[in-house]
Every structure is written in C-alpha cells, then in structure tokens.
Amino acid sequence: MKRIFGKDGLLSKALGDYEYRSIQETMAREVEAAIGEGRESIIEAGTGTGKTLAYLIPAVLSRKKTIISTGTKTLQDQLLESDIPFLNRHLSQPFRAVCMKGRANYLCLYRFHRSVEQPELLPGFEGTVSKELVDWVQQTTSGDRSEIHWLPDDFVGWEPISARADQCLGQKCAWFEQCFLTLLRQEAATAEIVVVNHHLFFADLAVRSGGYGQVIPPYEVVIFDEAHLLEETANNYFSIQVSSYRLFELFRDISWEMGAARSTDSSLTSSLQSLGKLSSQFFEMFPFSDRRQRLLSEAISGEIHQRWLQLSQALEQLITELFRHQDLSEGLSACHRRAQEIHQSLELILHQNDANYVYWYETRGKGKFLWASPVQVAPILQEHLFHRQMPFIFTSATLAVGNNLDFFKNRLGLSPETAGLILDTPFSYREQTVIYLPKHLPLPDSPSFVEAVTDEVAAILEETGGRAFILFTSHRNLREVYSRLSHLERFKLLVQGEQPKATLLKRFREDTSSVLLGTASFWQGVDMPGETLSCVIIDKLPFAAPNDPLVAARLEKIAEAGGNPFWDYQVPSAVLALRQGLGRLIRRASDQGILAVLDGRLFKRSYGKIFLESLPESTITHQREDIGAFLS
16 A cells, blocks of 8 residues: 555655645555455544545455445545546556446436326426427436436426336336446446445345345445444335325326326226325324324324224225236336335334334425334344445544444444544644634523524624534524524525525535525535635534434333443434534635534533543634634
C-alpha cells in the first residue's frame, strides 16, 4: 500500500493537491489484510480520511468480486463519477465497475407497453408525458429513470411502469431478453466491482433467504460504507408489510390484465368491486396518526376482527377466481401469486403469532400501512449473511460510542472479537470550530423550552448571519420554532416538507444567508462544504421516541434479557445520532463554523458526560458572544 498511499506514491503523483494522510494508509492496510485473511473488520474513519480510496484500491488489487454497498446516493455518485474513473485511469490493473440500483428505478418494458395500450388506467400518463416517455424508451439503453431529467420526482405514473419485484413476471415475460434488469445483471456478472445501495443489498439478501434466487450476482467480498445505517435498512427488508396502496395496485393490475386479455367474465369484475369496498372499510378501522402506532393483539378484536374476516373471505374468493383465469396471461398468473402473498402477509400481521416480531401501523398521505418487523436483526444476519466465510468490511464516520465499537457489534450480531479500528479525524477541530453549549436554557420537558430555544436560535443567527442548519428531533418542535421565527426578514427560512429535499438544499446553497430547518432526513447524508453552512444548531439530544413501536419492542427485549434498556440502547443510539448531526458542519479542511447543542441535560443529567465525551475535540463555550468573535 505504501507505493500507492505513501508520500511519494501513486496518489501523490496523480493528484495535484494530494496530502499524505497516515490514517488513510492505515485503513488501506487493514482492508487489504481483512480481504486477504477472509475476515470481518470494522473501521470508523471520519470525513476527510479518504476512506473511499482506502477501501476501493485494496478491493481492486485483490482481484476478488467485490460488492460496495453505500447508504446514500451522494456517496454512490462520488464512487461512480469520481473515484472509480480516477482509479481506472491511474491503476496499472484495469477493472470494470457497474452500478445496480433498486428495481423501482428501472422501467419495466412489459408494463410500459401495457400502459401504452391502456393509458386510461394510469394517472398522469397522457399527452406530452406519454409522447416524451415513448421517445425516451426508444433511445435508452439502461431504462434508468434518472436519465429523465424532466420527469418530476413525484410523478404518479412511474410506479405502475417500474420494474418492481412484486410485479415482475420473471423468465416467463415476453420482454425478458430485452429487459433492462436482465441486461444489467449480465453486465454486473462480469464486473469486478459492483456498487449498490444498502436497500438493494438487503432486498437481495431477503430474496436469497426466501429461496427465490438472487438480484446481485455472487460475490467474494462485501464493503459496507455508511455502515451505521445497516440495522434499520436490514430491518425494513426483513419486515412484512401490507398497505391500502398495495391492494389498490393489485386491483388496478387485474383490471389492466383483464382488459388486455379482452375478458368479459363478470365474476372476476364482481369480486374486484366487492374487494375494493371491503378493503376500504378494513383500512378505515386504523385511525390517522402522525406517528407510528403499535398493533396490540387486544386491539385487533371486535369490529377490526370482523372486517378482517370479511376481507379475508373476499381475498380467498379472488384467489380462486384468478386461479381460474391465470391461463389467459402471465400477468394474471402474477396477480394470482400477489393476491396469495397479500393474504398470507395480512394473516401473519393480524394473528401476531411470532414473538420475535413487533406489529404496528402507520399513515402516509392517504395510505395505511400494516407492518410486522423483526425486533432484532442480529439473529437474521447471523443466519443468512455472516455464516459465510468471506470478508465483510464495515466503515462509517460514526460507529463508536465511548471509544469502542461494542454497540455496533452487538446490534448487528458480530462477534465481540471482530477486528476494529477507530481512526482519528484528519481535521483540526480546535482551529475550525467552536462548540456552543448554553447552560441557561430550560430543560426540554419544560413548557418554556420551545420559546427559549426560539429566542436562542434567533440570537445565534444574528451572530452567524444565517448560513445555518437547525436540526430538530421532532416535527412538532420544528413547526413551533419555525412559526415563532417567521418574523425574521433578514434570513430566508427553508423548511423541510415545503419542497423536495433536493430543491431545499439547492436553494440553501444558492442563498448564503438562508437557514434550513429539518428533522431526521437532514441529520445525515448532507454535504455542504464551504461558507454556505457555517453553523449547525441541534435543539435537543436525539433520543429515539420510547413509544415508537420498534424502539419500545427493542427496549422490552433488552429488559427481558436482563439488560438496561436506557444505557444499553437509548444512550448509545442517541450518541451516534448526535455525532451524525454535528458531522454536517466540517466536510473539508478549510471549513469553519459553530456547533451548538441547546439541551441542558448535557450538564444536569448523569448521562450527559457520555455525550460530552463524544463531541469533537474543540473549544467549548457557554457564552454566545464567543460565536461572533470566532467567526470574525
């Protein structure tokens, strides 16, 4: 590795602004050793380490089929548009790399041509949109919707023509040989490096564990970047979910297929009409809520149970009717399979027979979603992934709590003996930041907290001239603070939810005095180097809501095992979330700014010390006046 990462190595000659970093070389050596020895390795490497090259180069030189799984599109784009082309130009060993995205990103040719035949069944698929899509389909070689720059992110007509797994006809499809996913898999099978995201990786693992084949080609090495996101992503893909949307889509596709087959059988039409009504009545039993709600077994009784029995009988009737009609088309045969899966999933969720799952529901827009989620993913990953004798490398800027990696190992089910490496940050936080921790504010449970936070935020913004992220742990606090700040005419306030995330970030970059208010999705994966962002303000310590169904079930499981739920789960989870939020500020060696946490529990609660120890080594002040002095 020295001939590449050393002071006079390949990188120093190929990169004009290359700066030797011993931590980058250390990481590369550890990745090389883990791949060579066929073992697992956990590496915390902060922003600025150069970790993508530190794992990419050893992977390429190993000549082993490697999956690189990322947590965000930003990192995926960096690998594909910058790092991989750079290495292909300068490494003496050429290699092929392919990016595989989630299936919903690709066009399904079968469903597209069905939509052309019956456009009246698809909302938004008419006029100019229809013509431009037809033109694009005739030209594209990838079927990737990211090529369609003029298509809105929320275009309702894309879902029905996308290549989602539950809608796929597989090898029986008339378009199988021309299918964009078929061609992509063939290309990925011959590549040395395959870049995916965590969602696709665990979708593939769930398919493999169910015995339904594979999405990603066989591999010899897996590198997880942004590995702090793995537990939640894995949980999502090993969960079982049925939504009102999913039933609607099934009914729509059956009508679609019957129309294409020119069937006039009234029995199936009658079944669909009855099911549509019963489905609406069933999902109406779950009231609207702005947060996730646990489905307790005693609540699924009475009228909900009666509605389910009616819906179940109607689904069984539909399954029988579809079985009679499945020879009319492969599409109807696929609808028969989908109806069976929905019925089985609803039975599992409502019967609640597996104590290893937590059952809950949520509202999104006009849709209701019922879930059965594994309380712990560690046993699942041990059974379906980590039993393989191959290198698994985990890296992120935030994996350690209290200078050890035990929490991360425990949550994923990795052995306590798994090799771990915590690398120092390359940034000089003492010179680049001041951390402002006011002691005079009321605690978050005080009725006056929001008002006091609003006044404090307004005063901080006057010192920084805007240029700030204000990160909240709840939508309620965000809305209240925004309402109270709306009189500030000096700063443009950008609020999560008013526009798509990408649009808000673009506006924030363009207006250097703007202020962006956000919750969970803005705590990570946002890169704003330079003067655009000079201050990150966090309203309170990001403890997960204990009444969230999944969090509550995890806490119960820890207590049952004799652990301490607060210290074993809530505190370390919150420490990692805080580190992620604060990490939005310093992205380059030239960045400077203010980190502010407005939660007095840092000093007034016993656990505050753990959070204080997790902060970057920087100058800490309790005086707001020091902010202006530092920035000037």
